[in-house]
Amino acid sequence: MNHSPEALSRQQRMLLALRAGTISLNLALCATCAADDLPTPAPGERAAVDSTFDRSITRILRLGDIGRYEEALVLCDSLHEALPDHPGPYLSTAGVYVNWMQSHRLSQFQEEVDLNAQRAIDTGTELLASSDDPWLSFYVGSAYGYRALARLRRHNWIGAFLDGRRSNEHLNTALKRDPRLYDAYFALGGYHYWRTARSDFLRTVAFWMRDRRDLGLRQMQLAVDHGRYIRNGALHGLALARYDAGDWEGALAANQLLMDTIEPPTNGSLYLRGRLFAQRQDWPAVERTFKQLLTKLTVRPRGYQSVGYQVECMYWIAAALKNQGRIDASRQLAA
Known part of the structure; x- marks a missing residue:
């Protein structure tokens, strides 16, 4: 191997050129994805309508919001039967299961989420080969988003990052094809x-x-x-x-x-509200909010309950009682 000063200087120049090229590439990538200027829709303007699933999506989301997940899944099943080769029904099913798991801190539906997200990606990608429908790009991008979340839960950081990038690409494509989405x-x-x-x-x-x-x-x-x-x-x-x-x-x-x-x-809004009241040190409101959440969590059958979630609610109720000077009640709850 040649270790002469001339050889070393050439190597150094090559290394510097490589570094400069890498930096330029990174800057170019940042510039490409740095579209920070957002549209300014008129007050009251709403996004474009999905003419294929408008009424069904609205109903499914409403059922999920109020915790009627089984009914939402029945409606998803009817969409599967009507349009088995479309990503919309698969994404809707995955969304219901994600909502259910997040609302109750469960994990037993993850296999269903993975399966339906992958089918949404597969069917949507196949249709996109011959269609520029922005909603198809939206569905595929959203499915990649669900898959990214699943990989985060499994501590697959790189896989989650890559799926997040894929999700962004499809969602940005949807916006290019319909800026009102x-x-x-x-x-x-x-x-x-x-x-x-x-x-x-x-x-x-x-x-x-x-x-x-x-x-x-x-x-x-x-x-x-x-x-x-x-x-x-x-x-x-x-x-x-x-x-x-x-x-x-x-x-x-x-x-x-x-x-x-x-x-x-929703359970999530109650939990966050209780934590926000704790930040304010509004302890009567903390007590009231976490009691309401605890009641909701214990309504479902035991197989669909998270003991850890209930324990955390009791912790905050006990903390609220203690900060109100109700020490005996706090100790009794913690016992």
Whole structure:
């Protein structure tokens, strides 16, 4: 091997050129995905209608919001029978199961989520080979999003990151084909916010990743203001992100809007509300909120209950009692 000064200088020049090229590529990639300018729809304008599934999607989402998951799944089954080669029914089924698991902190439906998300990806990809329907891109992008979440739960960080990128590509394609598909901004906003807020490992590997939490918050707000189907989910997602960012009042405002929209309130909105009241040290409200949530959690059969979730509710109730000076009641609950 030649170790002459001339050879070393050539190697150094090659290395510097490679580094410069890598930096230029990273900057180009950032510039490509840095479309931070968002549309400004007119007040009251809603996203485009999915003419194929409009009424069904609206009904399924409503049933999921109020905890009637079994009924929502029956409706999904009827869609499967009518359109077995379309990604919409598979994505709807996966969404119901994800909602059920997140609302009750369960894991037993993950296989159903994985199966239906993959079928949505497969059927949607096949149809996209001969169609430029923006809703197909939306469905496939959303399915990749569900798969990314599943991989996060399994600590498959790289797989989750790659699926998140695939989800973004399809959702951005949907927006290029129909700029009024504002529902897509919820998933994009969640990706941009939580990728930065919860990806220390990825930023160590992919050190060029920018902090795009502000963009994520603005995208979720756009979905709240102008989404047609995803508004309730976007409200909860926005409240969670603002809570994570330390914006307690912004989180409470979004949470209140959701509480005013869905009756009975969702488990997730009650839990976040209780935590927000704890931040305010409004202990009577903390007690009241977690008691309401605990009652909801114990209504379902034992096979669909999370003991850990119930224990956490009792912890917050005990803490609220203690901070109100009701020490004996707090000890009795903790015993």
